[in-house]
Amino acid sequence: MCGVAGVAHSRPQGVSVHMLARMAAAIKHRGPDGYGFYCDSQVGIAHVRLSVIDHAGSAQPLTNEDGNVVVSCNGEIFNFVELRSELRSLGHRFHSEGDTEVLAHGWEEWGPSLLPRLVGQFAFALYDRRQRMLFLARDRFGVRPLFFAERNGTLFFASEAKGLFATGQVEARPDPFGLDQVFSFWAALPPRTPFADVSQLEPGCCIEWTSGRLRHWRWYELSFGGMDTEPSDAIEQLDRLLSSTVSVRMRSDVPVGGYLSGGLDSSIVCSLAARQAGEALRTFSIAFADASLDESLCQHQVSALIGSRHTTLPIGPDDIADAFPSVIRHVETPLVRTAPAAMYLLARLTRERGITVVLSGEGADELFLGYDLFKEAAVRRFCLRQPQSALRPRLLDRLYPYLQPGRSGEFWRHFFLSAGDPSDPLFSHLPRFSSGQWSRAFFSDDMRDSLSSYDALEELRCSLPAAYASWAPEHQASYLEMATLLAPYLLSSQGDRVSMAWGVEGRFPFLDHRLFEFAARLPPSSKLRGLREKDLLRRWALGVLPSTVGRRTKQPFRAPDAKALVGATSAAVVDHLLCERSVREAGYFRTDAVHALVRRCRGTQPLGSRENQLLVGVLSTQLWHNTFMQGTSFGPELPLERADILLGASFADRSISPFPTSYE
């Protein structure tokens, strides 16, 4: 796990090594263990390294035998052992024991057809010097990030947008459409970002850049369906896949730990990891003082069962408020939830305890239809089949008992049942999306003018894959969840960005494409049977975990929200950020609406999800604006003389190449 950054001109016009060193400095937190550069007159690549596999031999950027393929990778290629063996049998000579080198030799052998052979989570930059082509690629599900921007015929790229801004060539400006998406979907959907003219490479996509021409294509498409009935050996297949996906993710030269939420998914992952770990697995979890959010009892039960050395981090509202500004600097986007702050604090603890690689259960809810949203869509379809039924809407009360403190059930029934028609391709997600779009009432006149007739939902409808209409409604919902929440928010703001803030690498066995493809082919009833979520996974777990865990229903991960941010200890900061002058100067929101919202959040009335979402969204937008729109420096450039490796013509007199090379 690491960070990559770089630049590619359309012609040889010189690359500033100092600019590369500034880009590396901006993302240094991603790779605290070392750094290196490749630089010639047309292309420059910077790499900051978190050492996980082959400490001694895998400094990056690295090359193939003749130095004509240069590569810098953020992430892991889990099947590198098998690929290296295959490439060696084809005559390739390896210099290192690490995983990244298979990219250099694999590119020589297979070109872009290398990508489908990779089992991993990665975003990499590869420079083919013979073709003078820069190639950027991102993994199937978007575990690792990659941003890019074109300016005057030059391509800039980096693992985080701040790496682009550190060049001085790419300016940070807000994109109203991207911000509208944040409030609608919880995150801007790739390729959009909250920054104007800054893109993120979409999951499963790649870019070729040759002489100033950019070619972009999708190398992996999410696909669903294929089985009408569950195969008789489905549990055996699932067993083999889970063992294998955890096993390859235990490959590491540093100890691997686990995040243990106490729910089914992380319990499965930690249980399998504990069996394979050489010594007691280190596990970590969060405990909230608010009992309605806390899962620590289940965490301790599972930890005792699997024999892990467990550490719990108690988090209170003040901790969330204190961490929030740093979190916004790392996630580089406004947020509508504070859960990323909790994960940021957990990653800090994990790093302090000496663990830099953690497994977790991300992805299981999307693959096996675990979220309440999937049940909600099933109940809404059930109700809308008999719109006059007085009985059916009562199921919504059972689904969301916690959603209605002080409200009548009728309100929520109307909200859910009038959200949209089953013929709408976004049907499953319309209640969530429409709730987010309600925030538009808070936008300033200027923001609304900028948005004009922009319709984030329509843009999403137009982006759906061609096969989408042929999928079962449950699979359409699964796709939407992966495209709109998993990749842009859970794996990013709540995943990569807050764990890499502390140089901690997350690994997600459920997001192995072999397991995804197995789950995606299953009939929906194997996953959501009636209102029983993750059916097949639960059936498998009954043989492995205690029935109290195997049968435990999904508990959404929620951290203290608005009340935490407007509480006593952070009152002065909030007063400053949300005062009339600050709100007007930033220009995103109506000052009167923000004033009323803050007063409401500081009152004694219980807050609904809308108020929570709005307060967090408004406050984080103001923080984001102050952090990125006001010429922030991202630290002094990294000193070249302390780099692990300097490759390329720009360093001809100090080149430390692993192979004899003849650079131009």
Added chain:
Amino acid sequence: MSEDQIVSTARRYIEDNFLYMKPGVRLDLDDSLLRKGVVDSMGVLEVLLFLEDTFDVRVSDNEVTEHNLGSLRSIGRFILSKRVGSAAA
């Protein structure tokens, strides 16, 4: 699809979702799901959602009765009649 198959499928769903907390409870064909405390009124609706999705039938409010959905046997008989009815139509 026979009545026995419908009963067996419904039994598995009810056992998995409502009886797992009561491992000693045995569910006979004619046991009343409500009076035996297996499901509450909401549970009946949840079972109904499962039956509609699984057996591709549509049930109106006035058919949600003890007679039609009150026991495993009545569920089997009722769902089979709905399937036969929709096939004939």
